[in-house]
Amino acid sequence: MPDQALPGPSLRVLVADDNPVVRAGLTALLDAHPDITVVAAARDGAEALDRAARLVPDVILLDVRMPGTDGLTALPHLCGIAPVMMLTYSREPEVVAEALRRGASGYLVHGEFTAAELITAVREMRQGAPTVPDSLGGSYQPYSFSSHLQSAVAQSSEARPVPTAGLHRHAVHQSAFGLSSREVEVMDLIAAGMNNRQIAATCFIAEKTVKNHINRIFAKLHSSSRSEAIAHWLGTSREGWGR
Numbered sequence: 001m002p003d004q005a006l007p008g009p010s011l012r013v014l015v016a017d018d019n020p021v022v023r024a025g026l027t028a029l030l031d032a033h034p035d036i037t038v039v040a041a042a043r044d045g046a047e048a049l050d051r052a053a054r055l056v057p058d059v060i061l062l063d064v065r066m067p068g069t070d071g072l073t074a075l076p077h078l079c080g081i082a083p084v085m086m087l088t089y090s091r092e093p094e095v096v097a098e099a100l101r102r103g104a105s106g107y108l109v110h111g112e113f114t115a116a117e118l119i120t121a122v123r124e125m126r127q128g129a130p131t132v133p134d135s136l137g138g139s140y141q142p143y144s145f146s147s148h149l150q151s152a153v154a155q156s157s158e159a160r161p162v163p164t165a166g167l168h169r170h171a172v173h174q175s176a177f178g179l180s181s182r183e184v185e186v187m188d189l190i191a192a193g194m195n196n197r198q199i200a201a202t203c204f205i206a207e208k209t210v211k212n213h214i215n216r217i218f219a220k221l222h223s224s225s226r227s228e229a230i231a232h233w234l235g236t237s238r239e240g241w242g243r
Contacts (some may be wrong), residue, residue: 004129010037014057016048016074017041018066022110025201026061026087029115032192036122041111045074052081059125062104064088064095072098079103083125088120112203147199167227177220177232186213191230 015038023041029037039055040241042048045062047198052060053129060082064071071086072095078084086099094134105125108118113168114183182203189199200207223229 009037009124011059012037012039012055012057013049013122014039014055014082014137014210015041015062016045016061016066016071017063018043019063021201022063022204025198025204028194028198029118029189029202030122032189033119041103045069045071045078049074049077052078057082059122060084061087061122064090064099073103073206075099075102078197079105085121085125114181115189115202179217179220183213185218186210187217187229187233189231190214190217190226 001127009133013030015023015030017023017026023043027041030038039057040051042051044066048060048062049069058199060078062071062075062078062084064086065088069220071088075084075086079102083105084103085108086096087108087110089110091109101105108119108121110192113121160182186199189202194202196207196210201211203210218224218229221229221232
């Protein structure tokens with residue numbers, strides 16, 4: 001379920017990845033938030049450069065390995081247009097170090113972050129806050145992703161309303177139903193209207209895994225259908241945090 005929008009103009013994002021399922025999943029996830037708009041999706045570095053030059057996004061999400069012009073080749077040029085977050089399956093230390101050397105503001109590996117963490121990182125890219133997760137390690141690490149999130153939550157709700165509200169809502173649902181963090185994430189996407197394939201693409205997991213999560217969610221919410229689960233979910237949301 002999308003959270004409240006940050007004040008000010010929509011954050012404009014360009015997504016570059018050669019995998020159409022990943023592009024579609026990221027676009028669906030980001031566009032579900034009213035303060036974020038995906039202005040373009042590119043299949044390789046060359047397309048990313050062309051569309052970034054024409055559209056001038058606020059943030060660029062860039063894969064490393066793509067046919068033709070890859071992410072590392074396009075990176076120095078894209079960094080002159082907008083902050084770039086590498087979003088990829090490549091976690092080799094030398095690749096991470098090279099990406100940061102060429103100007104990337106962040107580096108996230110698919111399967112090692114939640115949708116909520118990605119949204120927070122994208123929002124904070126607008127302020128130039130670098131993001132490299134603890135799991136990558138190495139002397140090149142400018143920030144701990146987990147500690148970076150904690151610092152955002154620690155700020156006042158007036159200054160940073162969305163991350164705090166989103167994490168509070170998740171805590172309410174986890175407490176009310178006993179859901180895991182991943183189950184909260186999946187249920188949020190169900191409530192946003194996504195089907196199993198879209199959820200799998202957004203979370204970078206297999207459809208079978210999504211089905212397993214949904215079965216556990218339905219059991220915990222004492223629901224037998226999506227509509228019934230959503231009714232329980234949104235009802236708890238309204239009661240638990242005033243929406």
